[in-house]
Amino acid sequence: MALLSPTKPAHARGGPDRPPRRLGFSQRLGRLDVKLSPYLYISPFFLLFAVVGLFPLVYTAIVSLYDWNLLGGQGDFVGMANYVAVLQQPLFWKSVVNTFSIFLFSSVPQVIMAITIAALLDQNLRAATFWRMGVLVPFVVAPVAISMIFGRLYADQYGFINEVLGLVGVDPVAWHGDRLASHFAISTMVNYRWTGYNTLIFLAAMQAVPRELYEAAVIDGAGRVRQFFSVTVPQIRATVIFVVITSTVGGMQIFDEVRMYDAQGLGGPNRDWMTTVVYLYDVAWGNQKSFGRAAAVAWLLFLLIVLIGMFNFLLTQRIATGGGRGPKVSRRHTKRLLAEARAAAASHDGAVPSAAPGGTPGAGQGSPPPPPSIPPVPPPAGTQSPNPGEDVR
Amino acid sequence: MSSVAVTAQTAGASAARAAAKRRSRGRAPVGGSARRAGKVTYILLGAVLLISMFPLYYTLLLGSSDPTSIAQSPIPQWLPDASLFTQFATVITDSNINFWLALWNSTLIAVISSASVVLFSTLAGYSFAKLNFRGRGPLLVFVIATMAVPVQLGIIPLYILMAEIGWYGKVQAVILPGLVTAFGVFWMTQYLSEALPYELIEAARVDGASMIRTFWSIAMPAALPAAAMLGLFQFVQQWTNYFWPSIILTNENPTLPLVVRSLQANYFVDYSLVMGGIFLVTLPLLVLFFFVGRQLVAGIMAGAVKG
Numbered sequence: 034m035a036l037l038s039p040t041k042p043a044h045a046r047g048g049p050d051r052p053p054r055r056l057g058f059s060q061r062l063g064r065l066d067v068k069l070s071p072y073l074y075i076s077p078f079f080l081l082f083a084v085v086g087l088f089p090l091v092y093t094a095i096v097s098l099y100d101w102n103l104l105g106g107q108g109d110f111v112g113m114a115n116y117v118a119v120l121q122q123p124l125f126w127k128s129v130v131n132t133f134s135i136f137l138f139s140s141v142p143q144v145i146m147a148i149t150i151a152a153l154l155d156q157n158l159r160a161a162t163f164w165r166m167g168v169l170v171p172f173v174v175a176p177v178a179i180s181m182i183f184g185r186l187y188a189d190q191y192g193f194i195n196e197v198l199g200l201v202g203v204d205p206v207a208w209h210g211d212r213l214a215s216h217f218a219i220s221t222m223v224n225y226r227w228t229g230y231n232t233l234i235f236l237a238a239m240q241a242v243p244r245e246l247y248e249a250a251v252i253d254g255a256g257r258v259r260q261f262f263s264v265t266v267p268q269i270r271a272t273v274i275f276v277v278i279t280s281t282v283g284g285m286q287i288f289d290e291v292r293m294y295d296a297q298g299l300g301g302p303n304r305d306w307m308t309t310v311v312y313l314y315d316v317a318w319g320n321q322k323s324f325g326r327a328a329a330v331a332w333l334l335f336l337l338i339v340l341i342g343m344f345n346f347l348l349t350q351r352i353a354t355g356g357g358r359g360p361k362v363s364r365r366h367t368k369r370l371l372a373e374a375r376a377a378a379a380s381h382d383g384a385v386p387s388a389a390p391g392g393t394p395g396a397g398q399g400s401p402p403p404p405p406s407i408p409p410v411p412p413p414a415g416t417q418s419p420n421p422g423e424d425v426r
Numbered sequence: 427m428s429s430v431a432v433t434a435q436t437a438g439a440s441a442a443r444a445a446a447k448r449r450s451r452g453r454a455p456v457g458g459s460a461r462r463a464g465k466v467t468y469i470l471l472g473a474v475l476l477i478s479m480f481p482l483y484y485t486l487l488l489g490s491s492d493p494t495s496i497a498q499s500p501i502p503q504w505l506p507d508a509s510l511f512t513q514f515a516t517v518i519t520d521s522n523i524n525f526w527l528a529l530w531n532s533t534l535i536a537v538i539s540s541a542s543v544v545l546f547s548t549l550a551g552y553s554f555a556k557l558n559f560r561g562r563g564p565l566l567v568f569v570i571a572t573m574a575v576p577v578q579l580g581i582i583p584l585y586i587l588m589a590e591i592g593w594y595g596k597v598q599a600v601i602l603p604g605l606v607t608a609f610g611v612f613w614m615t616q617y618l619s620e621a622l623p624y625e626l627i628e629a630a631r632v633d634g635a636s637m638i639r640t641f642w643s644i645a646m647p648a649a650l651p652a653a654a655m656l657g658l659f660q661f662v663q664q665w666t667n668y669f670w671p672s673i674i675l676t677n678e679n680p681t682l683p684l685v686v687r688s689l690q691a692n693y694f695v696d697y698s699l700v701m702g703g704i705f706l707v708t709l710p711l712l713v714l715f716f717f718v719g720r721q722l723v724a725g726i727m728a729g730a731v732k733g
Contacts, residue, residue, distance in 0.1 A: 063636075070637035071559035074549040078606050079565075081546070085603040086572060089580025089587070096582055153471055156463040166719040167475040169726075173711040174482070175666035177686045178704045182481045185488060185697060188500075193484065196500040229478065230726065237727035286576050289668045293686065296694055310669075317582060318673065324582050331579045338576060 097328035115329040128312040136284035138220030147228050151235035168229035179222050180293035187218045212305040222290045231276050238272035285338045489513050489702035496697045513702025532682040539604035540660040544653045546606050551614025552645040572608040599674045617652035655725020682707045
């Protein structure tokens with residue numbers, strides 16, 4: 034921090050009897066430089082953000098209070114009438130239910146799949162980068178393209194998925210007719226694109242788990258599965274919350290996948306898979322052409338996202354901190370586990386040298402504090418590299 | 427050919443790279459479970475890879491086929507063939523599709539957007555992470571809070587604004603909202619607060635470097651790994667973006683995702699052509715991914731630990 038206050042010129046610091054020298058022009062300029070630069074550097078972001086982020090945000094609220102038409106422009110002030118109108122439309126509620134259903138189908142299996150694949154990748158693999166890149170490929174495919182491709186895979190007649198189902202004796206599913214089936218199909222598109230991305234995030238978190246915890250678990254006789262559930266999952270809890278919350282914000286905004294799923298792109302003849310964002314689009318640019326109502330939908334959607342985000346946060350925290358039998362993982366707990374691991378390591382290494390300090394025969398048992406002769410355990414690999422990018426190569 | 431300085435520089439760089447490699451090899455295997463992966467792991471991962479590649483392969487299959495066989499069989503053929511190129515040619519030359527224009531627009535938008543996001547995010551991130559100024563805390567909280575706000579919320583005023591200034595149907599209308607992201611600022615702040623030591627900045631300042639000079643020669647190089655990830659991420663996001671372009675752009679001046687829309691509108695029954703076109707639209711990013719996917723993977727993983 035010290036450097037940030039302008040450095041006093043050395044000669045100005047002289048004895049008290051010497052009159053302070055006047056600052057020269059360049060020094061004054063230097064001081065101004067230090068003072069203003071921070072604001073100068075953040076200003077491009079904030080100026081641009083004010084135009085493309087903040088202004089639309091505030092203005093949406095204003096538009097939602099007016100009778101505002103795509104073609105006619107701004108009309109009369111109508112107060113909350115747009116909100117009332119939207120809340121009274123059954124289609125709005127249907128779209129909310131659809132969004133929810135699609136979100137559930139996509140978020141839960143996605144997190145489970147991503148954690149599983151990450152656990153597979155979190156091993157001493159040959160060609161690790163190849164596998165990691167492999168799972169990320171779908172991420173670079175545009176959602177609209179994914180939607181078109183999956184629209185064919187899920188074709189009701191002669192679709193690939195129905196054909197495969199037929200091989201195992203399942204009757205063809207009406208992917209474009211049945212409401213729940215269509216939600217499932219759309220969810221798989223979301224999962225297809227994002228599972229690999231989340232896998233890498235989980236993988237990174239898994240690699241930061243201290244190895245000693247696994248060693249301790251092995252010594253305690255835990256198998257691979259037990260290690261996964263008792264060490265890995267609790268340790269990556271923060272990441273799980275992070276992924277769930279980001280996928281909530283994303284899951285509430287599904288649009289591209291629905292637009293290209295069939296020819297009309299409005300969620301089918303009965304709007305069975307119309308999401309709220311598609312509904313918003315339809316209100317603003319479809320038949321109604323009502324910007325006022327669409328703005329109201331936007332705000333309602335925002336409220337919904339905040340609500341679900343909060344609910345999610347509470348839920349994941351409850352689950353992760355282990356209501357029930359899962360071990361509660363706090364920093365202290367991790368520390369204790371580490372201490373145990375060190376002690377265990379100590380009992381292993383310390384067996385060979387002549388005598389453990391104190392000379393008690395059964396020193397290996399229990400969990401005595403590690404004797405001072407034991408070299409400190411190196412810090413977990415994830416924290417020591419100043420350039421995290423290097424770890425992966 | 428090359429001057430001594432250049433040779434020294436490149437030799438230095440490669441020496442540094444080699445040292446880094448040696449170091450990482452010498453280090454104990456990273457990760458919780460360092461056990462050697464068994465056959466089952468490879469089989470399962472292979473299956474995952476097959477599943478993630480299959481939709482793209484299927485696109486090639488349908489693109490090589492013809493509408494009649496697609497309508498009658500889920501797998502019209504097992505291998506792509508040369509008729510794929512006929513579809514490509516049709517898509518590229520069709521005057522309603524505007525393929526080249528779309529490719530140009532997409533490139534323009536993605537390049538400008540990612541360059542701008544990287545530059546402005548690094549500037550702001552450096553300021554937030556390493557400089558002291560009044561209002562730093564609240565402003566940073568503000569940035570983080572806006573990350574949770576979905577873009578859809580502002581789509582209507584944005585449309586009104588663009589229509590007002592006559593940008594409807596023009597690429598500027600897509601470029602402008604993509605110039606900055608709150609995520610970028612957050613990301614660079616996070617990275618620089620850890621990766622850039624105060625001592626380096628101090629040294630530069632003592633040597634008489636101005637603030638902006640310090641930024642260019644100290645902060646910018648330090649930020650490079652995170653900047654690469656941010657740039658790539660923004661590039662992919664912009665390249666695959668559909669929602670806003672589909673509202674503000676027309677099929678006469680499209681981006682590549684809008685080509686998918688035109689294909690669907692113009693050739694809805696001709697699936698082989700549509701699928702061929704979809705593969706063509708996807709191809710540029712796949713090629714790019716082949717070259718820089720490694721960096722993208724590294725970047726995503728580097729950000730995750732802190733995130």
